[in-house]
Amino acid sequence: xxxxxxxxxxxxxxxxxxxxxxxxxxxxxxxxxxxxxxxxxxxxxxxxxxxxxxxxxxxxxxxxxxxxxxxxxxxxxxxxxxxxxxxxxxxxxxxxxxxxxxxxxxxxxxxxxxxxxxxxxxxxxxxxxxxxxxxxxxxxxxxxxxxxxxxxxxxxxxxxxxxxxxxxxxxxxxxxxxxxxxxxxxxxxxxxxxxxxxxxxxxxxxxxxxxxxxxxxxxxxxxxxxxxxxxxxxxxxxxxxxxxxxxxxxxxxxxxxxxxxxxxxxxxxxxxxxxxxxxxxxxxxxxxxxxxxxxxx
Amino acid sequence: xxxxxxxxxxxxxxxxxxxxxxxxxxxxxxxxxxxxxxxxxxxxxxxxxxxxxxxxxxxxxxxxxxxxxxxxxxxxxxxxxxxxxxxxxxxxxxxxxxxxxxxxxxxxxxxxxxxxxxxxxxxxxxxxxxxxxxxxxxxxxxxxxxxxxxxxxxxxxxxxxxxxxxxxxxxxxxxxxxxxxxxxxxxxxxxxxxxxxxxxxxxxxxxxxxxxxxxxxxxxxxxxxxxxxxxxxxxxxxxxxxxxxxxxxxxxxxxxxxxxxxxxxxxxxxxxxxxxxxxxxxxxxxxxxxxxxxxxxxxxxxxxxxxx
Ligand SMILES: [Zn+2]
Numbered sequence: 231x232x233x234x235x236x237x238x239x240x241x242x243x244x245x246x247x248x249x250x251x252x253x254x255x256x257x258x259x260x261x262x263x264x265x266x267x268x269x270x271x272x273x274x275x276x277x278x279x280x281x282x283x284x285x286x287x288x289x290x291x292x293x294x295x296x297x298x299x300x301x302x303x304x305x306x307x308x309x310x311x312x313x314x315x316x317x318x319x320x321x322x323x324x325x326x327x328x329x330x331x332x333x334x335x336x337x338x339x340x341x342x343x344x345x346x347x348x349x350x351x352x353x354x355x356x357x358x359x360x361x362x363x364x365x366x367x368x369x370x371x372x373x374x375x376x377x378x379x380x381x382x383x384x385x386x387x388x389x390x391x392x393x394x395x396x397x398x399x400x401x402x403x404x405x406x407x408x409x410x411x412x413x414x415x416x417x418x419x420x421x422x423x424x425x426x427x428x429x430x431x432x433x434x435x436x437x438x439x440x441x442x443x444x445x446x447x448x449x450x451x452x453x454x455x456x457x458x459x460x461x462x463x464x465x466x467x468x469x470x471x472x473x474x475x476x477x478x479x480x481x482x483x484x485x486x487x488x489x490x491x492x493x494x495x496x497x498x499x500x501x502x503x504x505x506x507x508x509x510x511x512x513x514x515x516x517x518x519x520x521x522x523x524x525x526x527x
Numbered sequence: 528x529x530x531x532x533x534x535x536x537x538x539x540x541x542x543x544x545x546x547x548x549x550x551x552x553x554x555x556x557x558x559x560x561x562x563x564x565x566x567x568x569x570x571x572x573x574x575x576x577x578x579x580x581x582x583x584x585x586x587x588x589x590x591x592x593x594x595x596x597x598x599x600x601x602x603x604x605x606x607x608x609x610x611x612x613x614x615x616x617x618x619x620x621x622x623x624x625x626x627x628x629x630x631x632x633x634x635x636x637x638x639x640x641x642x643x644x645x646x647x648x649x650x651x652x653x654x655x656x657x658x659x660x661x662x663x664x665x666x667x668x669x670x671x672x673x674x675x676x677x678x679x680x681x682x683x684x685x686x687x688x689x690x691x692x693x694x695x696x697x698x699x700x701x702x703x704x705x706x707x708x709x710x711x712x713x714x715x716x717x718x719x720x721x722x723x724x725x726x727x728x729x730x731x732x733x734x735x736x737x738x739x740x741x742x743x744x745x746x747x748x749x750x751x752x753x754x755x756x757x758x759x760x761x762x763x764x765x766x767x768x769x770x771x772x773x774x775x776x777x778x779x780x781x782x783x784x785x786x787x788x789x790x791x792x793x794x795x796x797x798x799x800x801x802x803x804x805x806x807x808x809x810x811x812x813x814x815x816x817x818x819x820x821x822x823x824x825x826x827x828x829x830x831x832x833x834x835x
Contacts, residue, residue, distance in 0.1 A: 314774070314833030315765050319750035368830035375827070397718075397740050399750060402764045403776050406718060406740040407829040410726040413698045414823050437740070439691035440679075440719040445699060459691040459719065460681030464745075468681045478686060486687050 289358035302345030310369035338369035348503025364394030371408035378415035396436015605654035614652030630673030650693035679720035705815025
């Protein structure tokens, strides 16, 4: 039995969401402290106008920013078992989930959408840090798989945008099992001969970096994003050394050969459009080529 | 327990003289010990299991290989940067079958623990594992992985050389290998560092081993804001072999000798040898494409079944 068989065919629904934050609210830049008005932040894609710091973005904002004319269709994410371990720390996980759902209006930490980027059809799966730190449990795994499979059905490139602290502890070992499950999703896209592009946003760590986020055919990061496996604090406590400047930041990873590109938010859409154009010419053109790619990634 | 064992030791010493009373007393004390061990180990708490799983005298990778694998030939290096002693691997024969076997080595003495970095691998370890899995596939050999790690090493070099990428690729390779892959959690199955080697066709787990997304201490310090709550975290994480089986994460529990694998390593090692041999026999007739498809389907099912 296939895991997809217990759910209905993903419903497509248009999403038209306008910001409901009043223009006169302001935020301090978490990096330089500059007072930034929401109106200006919106216009500047949530990048600090003074220091260039890339503030975290909600998943739907990211998607809106990347698709042509901000138009896209969100794809319903599959249902998942709620609180499989009946986990309870100082608070019940079930309660934490409901709170996060109420605060974000999302079912879980991931949004799936399809649309066009520079005229090329693409499927995007975007994690939202606002929802329990973008952590990956069964629901995120299910949705990621559904996204990959939608991309395969559409013969479209699959783009994963990560912003996550890692696996969701409250789902215990089942959260860890989302590493192999999302890797399988990547394999399915690869075997279909389609491009899989990752956009690593702040932060991308733990089980998310150790699975789908680090397996992109092309790996792009936003400037200044924290990307790594272990948390900086854990590393410091383990080795009792001060960490080098810029450690685990995008630029540092780029320097160490772990990323293809570090791209400012304003350049992300044109960069993706260009890549889709370049890769689109050959991808999926021959299933023989796809099989060869699959055999030796 | 320690008291009873001291008494037994003393009696055994005396029984050298063949005194019949002493021999009887030895029998009585021994059965009291067994009874107590049986009672204790039948209802170990999750936290106690963590302690047993981490017991320094528990058999490690080298002990299993030393007993079970003939013609053991260690193979080193990732061909990219270095050799990682936290993950060992090589060729040999298990019960007459040529295999590639690899796993985390924690080390038995203080000196060896340092040498093997307490079983915490750097990227080179996962890349070596990946290289050996690919080699196994090339020569149509089954792969055995033994998992026993607190987790991947959190360090500067490890991060610089792509710890996350190395783990992700290792999982990718486990899932793609076209020969049988049998994994066994023999002690601690610590998070990403464990699943990097454990995405197999069959996953076995020793009775008192643990498998978790995060260490109980780490979980407690984040969710309870205090590492002192590790006992609570261990319970909440459901990290025992018995819970793993209920969740469909593992396929088989390998019983440990009374009182844990460290009490009778030889028995524990042979039991795992039998279980590995059995699992390999059940997979031997399947061809590569079928194996890969079944393995993927197995992981796709995970998380569709909870404890409720
Ligand atoms: Zn700033």
